[in-house]
Amino acid sequence: MLKFIIVDDEPLAHEVITELCHIIPHIELVHNCYSAMEAMQFLNEHKVDFMFMDINMPKLKGLDFLKTLSQPPKTIITTAYKEYALEGYELNVVDYLLKPFSFDRLVKAVNKVSKLQTSKPLIQEVSNSNTNPTSLFVKGDKKYLQIDLNDLLYIEAYGNYTKLFLKNEMFISHEKISYYETILNEDSFLRVHKSFIVAINKIKFIEGNRILINEHKIPIGQTYKSIVNRLYNN
Incomplete structure (x- = not known):
């Protein structure tokens, strides 16, 4: 049994990671830390195999916290900031997950x-080349929603949102x-316009x-017509 902690100042992030990890056998959440200082105190008194750690936390940032540890546990970074990936890997993090991430990616x-x-995987991974993930956690307004991809009809660009x-x-x-x-x-999903994926x-x-998808009419962009044509001109 691999023991892990979650280090993140957002309670919602704890909920999402906890729910996803509950599905995975042979790993055990032993503590929730809501700041780097809290994690530092816990790790001084307990040994864990790995931790999920956010980068952008108050007082002491995640990567700065990682630098203070002489023997840090294996670390999976969970963040919305991809620009810190290189620095994270220089600190020998195991993986770098950009929020929101799917169960398969975790x-x-x-x-x-x-x-x-x-030297053995804990759970069989789902290969995107063979089958689709069935769901995806999506960040909305102060919450993460788990989307069943079987229910997803299409996506429309909405400024910097979708x-x-x-x-x-x-x-x-x-x-x-x-x-x-x-x-x-x-x-399973195709970009058919600069503003639409179906x-x-x-x-x-x-x-x-x-x-046409149900009652929704989605335009086909001029530069995407040849791609759409392949659906029926194989």
Whole structure:
């Protein structure tokens, strides 16, 4: 059993990581730390195998805290700030997760810890080349929502945000559309316009320069027409 702690000043982040890790066998959450100082005190008195650590915390930043530890536990960074990735890897962190992250991505990070400890993965990873992840945690207004990707119809750019249209609701995410184009499986989701990504299996029909999904009409951008054509000209 690998023991771990979570170091993050956001209670919601603790909830998300705890819920995801509860699914993974052979790892155990032993303490929640809401500041680097609290984590420092805990690690002075207890030994853990690894920790999830945020970077942007008050008083003492995550990476500065990591530098103070002579024998730090294996560390998985969880942050919304990708610009610190290089510095994190220079400190020998195991993995760097950009919020919001999927369960599959977290599994890969935990498996890296396990392989360093035991040379065996804790849980079988889901390969994006073979199958889609079934859900994704999405950051919204002061909360993370777990999206069932089977319910996702399409995504629309909304300035620096995005609108995620599900079967029965719409959710605004604090991520740009380019983020979703990167993480979603290209066999299941297709960029059809600079402002739209659609779920391929939800397309009812394609007519001219538009796609119909349920009652929603999505335009096809001129530069994306050849990509859309491949759906029916194989």
